[in-house]
Amino acid sequence: MAKELSRREFMGAGVALAAMPHVPEIWIKRAVNPVVIASGNGHQFRNGGEETCVQTAFRLMTSGEDVLESLVAGVNIVESDPADTSVGYGGLPNADGVVQLDSCCMHGPKKWAGGVACLEGIRNPSKVALMVASETDHHLLVGKGAQEFARAMGFKIEDDLNTEKSRAAWLEWKRRMDPSHYLDPAKRGGSETAERMADEGWFDPHHVWGTINCNGINAKGEVAGVTTTSGLAFKIPGRVGDSPILGAGLYVDQSVGAAGSTGRGEANLYGLCSFLVVEELRRGKHPKDAGLEALRRVAANTIEKRLLDENGRPNFGLNFYVLDARGRHAGVAFRPGSRYAVCDEGGARLETCEPLYV
Ligand code: GLY
Numbered sequence: 001m002a003k004e005l006s007r008r009e010f011m012g013a014g015v016a017l018a019a020m021p022h023v024p025e026i027w028i029k030r031a032v033n034p035v036v037i038a039s040g041n042g043h044q045f046r047n048g049g050e051e052t053c054v055q056t057a058f059r060l061m062t063s064g065e066d067v068l069e070s071l072v073a074g075v076n077i078v079e080s081d082p083a084d085t086s087v088g089y090g091g092l093p094n095a096d097g098v099v100q101l102d103s104c105c106m107h108g109p110k111k112w113a114g115g116v117a118c119l120e121g122i123r124n125p126s127k128v129a130l131m132v133a134s135e136t137d138h139h140l141l142v143g144k145g146a147q148e149f150a151r152a153m154g155f156k157i158e159d160d161l162n163t164e165k166s167r168a169a170w171l172e173w174k175r176r177m178d179p180s181h182y183l184d185p186a187k188r189g190g191s192e193t194a195e196r197m198a199d200e201g202w203f204d205p206h207h208v209w210g211t212i213n214c215n216g217i218n219a220k221g222e223v224a225g226v227t228t229t230s231g232l233a234f235k236i237p238g239r240v241g242d243s244p245i246l247g248a249g250l251y252v253d254q255s256v257g258a259a260g261s262t263g264r265g266e267a268n269l270y271g272l273c274s275f276l277v278v279e280e281l282r283r284g285k286h287p288k289d290a291g292l293e294a295l296r297r298v299a300a301n302t303i304e305k306r307l308l309d310e311n312g313r314p315n316f317g318l319n320f321y322v323l324d325a326r327g328r329h330a331g332v333a334f335r336p337g338s339r340y341a342v343c344d345e346g347g348a349r350l351e352t353c354e355p356l357y358v
Contacts, residue, residue, distance in 0.1 A: 031221035032217055033327045034058065035329060036054045036057040036061065036070075036214065036216040036342070037214070037215050037331070037340060037343075038054050038212060038213060038321065040338065040340055041078055041212050042078065042212055042341035043341035043349070043350055045084045047078075047081035048081075053078050053212065054343035054348050055343055056074045057070045057075075057216055057343070058344070058348070060073055061216055062218070067218045067223070068107040068224035071105070071225065075126050079124045079125070079212075079228055082163045087211065087212050088123045092170065092230055092234065093234070094234065097167065097170045098120060099160070099161035100118045100230070100237065101116070101123075101161075101229065103119075103129040104116075104140070104243065104246055104249060106226075107133065108224055108258070109222045109254050113133055113246050114131065114132030114133025114136070114140075116141050116146040117140065117141075117142040118238060119142075120161075121161065122150050122158070123158065125228055127155070128146065128149070131153050140245075169233075170234065172202060173194060173233075176197075193234075194234055203233070211243055211262040212229070213227040213250065213260030214227075215252070215259070216323070217257075223258050223323070225252045225260050226260075227249040229243040229249075231243065232265065241266065241268075242261055245269060247272040248274055248275075249274060250274050253282070254325070257287070257323050257324035259273075259320055259322045260321050261274055263317040263319050264317065267307075270298075271294070273320065277290045280294070281324050286324075286328065291320040291330055294332075316334075317333065317334065317338075321340050329342065332353055332354045335356075338355075339351060
């Protein structure tokens with residue numbers, strides 16, 4: 001992937017060419033073409049501003065900002081936007097009506113990792129995850145401890161992250177549910193109710209298991225990733241999915257690449273599939289094939305009838321977004337129709353995810 005760098009590209013990569021006036025441009029090699037990828041919501045929401053997540057992350061990264069800080073600034077747009085009901089402020093709440101957020105991040109070159117789970121009252125959990133990575137010896141803080149850590153780091157704790165829309169959807173869900181649903185898994189129908197409500201327009205169908213994952217590589221070849229979510233809509237309080245778990249919702253290896261997920265966290269947690277994807281990259285697979293291998297593993301591990309469609313295939317959604325250390329990327333999904341966000345020197349766009357089943 002190494003290529004000659006023009007003066008414009010070199011400046012775009014955030015390097016001061018003026019500081020090296022005697023270096024002929026033809027000698028300057030770039031490690032890799034910088035690129036940011038994300039789940040589709042990474043090029044959908046703007047929180048009232050001009051840029052989407054991938055545009056912001058790419059602009060910052062190519063202006064010389066740290067690769068992970070750029071990605072976190074990108075996902076902050078989606079976390080802060082009340083219109084995305086799968087992430088941050090306005091994320092769909094748990095069964096008690098409380099918004100509980102999960103996030104993790106990894107910095108390839110620094111070998112940093114940090115995560116938070118069941119975090120309440122802070123609309124940008126990815127920022128707290130970054131502080132767990134940068135300020136502590138730990139990798140994962142949960143619940144009250146995560147909130148107290150955030151408070152100590154100067155974050156404002158809000159009483160309630162619900163919006164009118166997320167609260168109305170929760171109240172409707174409560175109204176429809178069998179109050180004994182916790183006791184009998186066969187009868188509880190939790191996500192079915194949520195999926196039916198999504199079909200009726202209460203919220204975006206992709207937001208039952210929402211989430212944003214965003215991965216990037218800069219011109220120096222530095223890789224990082226971040227995943228952030230409000231988790232499964234109307235989950236049992238305290239439930240943690242794949243998003244904040246290193247190896248499940250995200251994994252980054254500086255020498256190999258990055259992978260992250262959106263979709264049914266339980267299916268991914270069982271196989272720690274972002275780690276699996278990165279290991280497949282290490283064996284030389286293209287990002288698309290590495291991602292599809294993880295979906296095959298999930299399908300092989302899905303045997304309960306309630307989770308299978310009429311063809312015996314997983315009836316839920318799970319996507320992986322994969323970026324290798326050469327800057328090649330892919331999004332993969334069980335079925336056709338998903339897209340993922342990309343921003344590189346060609347601009348920001350949505351590209352088609354490769355489906356496992358056609
Ligand atoms: N993938 C998000 C979740 O299951 O919580």
